[in-house]
Amino acid sequence: MASLIPVAEAADPRLDDFRDLTTADRRPDRPGGRGLVIAEGVVVVQRLVASPFPVRSLLGVARRFDELGPDLAGLDVPAYVTDAATMAEVVGFHLNRGVLAVADRAPRPDLDDLLRDARLLAVLEGVNDHENLGSLFRNAAALGVDGVLLGPRCADPLYRRSVRVSMGHVLRVPFAELPGAWPGSLDRLRAAGLRVAALTPAPDAVPLSRAGLAGERVALLLGAEGPGLSAEALAAADLRVRIPMASGVDSLNVATAAAVAFHSVGHP
Amino acid sequence: MASLIPVAEAADPRLDDFRDLTTADRRPDRPGGRGLVIAEGVVVVQRLVASPFPVRSLLGVARRFDELGPDLAGLDVPAYVTDAATMAEVVGFHLNRGVLAVADRAPRPDLDDLLRDARLLAVLEGVNDHENLGSLFRNAAALGVDGVLLGPRCADPLYRRSVRVSMGHVLRVPFAELPGAWPGSLDRLRAAGLRVAALTPAPDAVPLSRAGLAGERVALLLGAEGPGLSAEALAAADLRVRIPMASGVDSLNVATAAAVAFHSVGHP
Structure with a gap:
């Protein structure tokens, strides 16, 4: 089970994978960036968790983690819980889907x-x-x-x-x-x-x-x-x-x- | 040919058909509104002009009217020419397509x-x-x-x-x-x-x-x-x-x- 870890401060460095997603030159999901894969919302996070892409961590509001419960059962990564305002401050925009997950890229199929x-x-x-x-x-x-x-x-x-x-x-x-x-x-x-x-x-x-x-x-x-x-x-x-x-x-x-x-x- | 009429002031009442397109309770194209049909951009304006919908007027920057030239040949309505900033002030947002046309609704087909x-x-x-x-x-x-x-x-x-x-x-x-x-x-x-x-x-x-x-x-x-x-x-x-x-x-x-x-x- 992913460990639910409350986070109060937007500046917390543990949230750096999710920071400033709209700032073009810092986007972690851009080629030339760190190449991270970012999933938004319950359905897409479920698909990421079920995929070969190695999940690094999650960030979301408590209600979305409740919805995801069973999907996170086999996952041994931190799940940072915060409120919507702090989350918006981290990612740089209001995210009405309420949950994000970040993963490394998986090797391409042969x-x-x-x-x-x-x-x-x-x-x-x-x-x-x-x-x-x-x-x-x-x-x-x-x-x-x-x-x-x-x-x-x-x-x-x-x-x-x-x-x-x-x-x-x-x-x-x-x-x-x-x-x-x-x-x-x-x-x-x-x-x-x-x-x-x-x-x-x-x-x-x-x-x-x-x-x-x-x-x-x-x-x-x-x-x-x-x-x-x-x-x-x-x-x-x-x-x-x-x-x-x-x-x-x-x-x-x-x-x-x-x-x-x-x-x-x-x-x- | 549509008559090209320069307009300098956003408050000009001749532009009222195009005013505040994003303000929900004033949108002329909403049911309950004036029921006007609004076309944005050269391609859609061309289709409106070629349709059975009776065009009332156009609003755009000079360059777009140049592009539309031949399409407006058979049209006897005012075409208000202004700059991009005035246009944005009238419609309520920056319109990068640069031209709008407004029409009344046509009767439905039998x-x-x-x-x-x-x-x-x-x-x-x-x-x-x-x-x-x-x-x-x-x-x-x-x-x-x-x-x-x-x-x-x-x-x-x-x-x-x-x-x-x-x-x-x-x-x-x-x-x-x-x-x-x-x-x-x-x-x-x-x-x-x-x-x-x-x-x-x-x-x-x-x-x-x-x-x-x-x-x-x-x-x-x-x-x-x-x-x-x-x-x-x-x-x-x-x-x-x-x-x-x-x-x-x-x-x-x-x-x-x-x-x-x-x-x-x-x-x-």
């Missing part, structure tokens, strides 16, 4: 293991918006995607806002960087027996429902909202698929398009 | 017309979150939904935040309240030849891809994220369909689930 077993992977190029990335992980978790591979120019899925928007699913869905020169690195997916399908709004791409991906092992290539996939990435794919779209409408949000494609490929 | 011609409709129960509602309209527009019917306890699609999140598509996708006692009022859809399919996470519902909705005219019944559809609404549907979901994952966001279903029904 890429060969991930490729060998996966039936459906998402491969991202330039998905650099933290909220879109978080939503995409939430949708991947819901729709049975086996893992996410990060190509070039993607945001960090473990940044606080991504963790929150994903509802903690970035802590559950395995993900890893795809090493090697992009997009030649996609060859590694093909070598593992996956078909690489690029999602694009291009009118000459094949409609998803007629792409014949049923029963195939698929790596679905997704680009950022706006620019979409690069010409190089599109050229490196085995096929290009599209979601039939009404004319005159800007394309779907990338996480929404991903959800449509995950469902279509996984449940043809 | 329900019988909508029902007669529709191949795919969304019918909403209790979708009371403005952002979810806006996203849902954006997805409906992209995926070729012919109209949206509002059942009980839905938010106002023409509220400013819905308009913005929909990227203006609430101004393009026809919508109307479904009159009569809910959910008996769904009989009117059946009488018009539509099959009423309720989307639910219930494990005993039919997976979407096996529901046999291909080629049918479908009214897709959608409930709010969280509570979902009421028992009465579920019972009144012709069939219940589900998106196969990984275990242990909270359901998808309602607008995302709607997108998956729109695609699946429209493009089997």
